[in-house]
Amino acid sequence: NNIPKLIDIETHRTEQSGSLSVIQSNTHLNFPIRRVYYIHSIEDDKARGFHGHKKLQQCIVATSGHVTLSLEGYGKTYSFELDAPNKGVLVPAGYWREMSNFSNDAVLMVLASDDYEPKDYIHDKQEFYAFDANRTNVEKVGYLA
Ligand code: T46
Known part of the structure; x- marks a missing residue:
């Protein structure tokens, strides 16, 4: 499925002693988790x-605080308000992303399907539009083969 999706993260609440939220590859994601990173200590709400x-x-x-996530791909734009630790967004391959409106206490946790690979990034918006217009490029990338 190529459409970004807001998911409700399974959360177990214990009266007075807090909550536990869980994401499991097999049940909640359509990929095995290969890497985890998180963005935090945001001081002056610079977009990323x-x-x-x-x-x-x-x-x-957003395991803490608030952030706006906007995604663009397949000619469409989506915007998500991440403001609770039981909300997640599944981001399929091939989307442009921008994160803004960070609260000072925001912690943005990302579960990723692959290792860090600079060649997987498209930093130029025009280049992204060309990629978006011709999805067959995805099959031609080949560097992870
Ligand atoms: C994404 C959004 C949501 C590494 O060395 N290893 C890593 O695994 C990552 C993700 C980053 N870095 C280095 C590369 C840069 O020197 O950390 C620095 C900051 O990364 P970047 O400017 O790409 O951060 P964001 O917030 O613009 O984007 C990140 C991810 O890179 C990206 O995959 O989808 O978060």
Whole structure:
């Protein structure tokens, strides 16, 4: 499925002692988790992202605070308000992403399908539009073969 999707993360609440939320590859994602990173200690709400990924799939969660995530791909734009630790966004391959409106306490956790690979990034918006217009490029990338 190529459409970004907001998911409700399974959360177990224990009265007075807090909540536990769980994401499991087999049940909640359509990829095995290969890498985890998180963005935090944001001081002055500078927007981040501004790139596309050719193959990488991700699940993005604001485990604390608030952030706006916008995604663009297949000629469509989507915007998500991540403001609770039980919300996640599944980001399919081939989407341009921008993150903005970070609260000071925001922690943005990303579960990713692959290792860090600079060649998977598209930093130029025009290049991304060319990629978006011709999805067969995805099959031609080949560097992870
Ligand atoms: C994405 C959004 C949501 C590494 O060395 N290893 C890594 O695994 C990553 C993700 C980054 N880095 C280095 C590369 C840069 O020197 O960390 C620095 C900051 O990365 P970047 O400017 O790409 O950060 P964002 O917030 O613009 O984008 C990141 C991810 O790169 C990207 O995959 O989807 O978060």
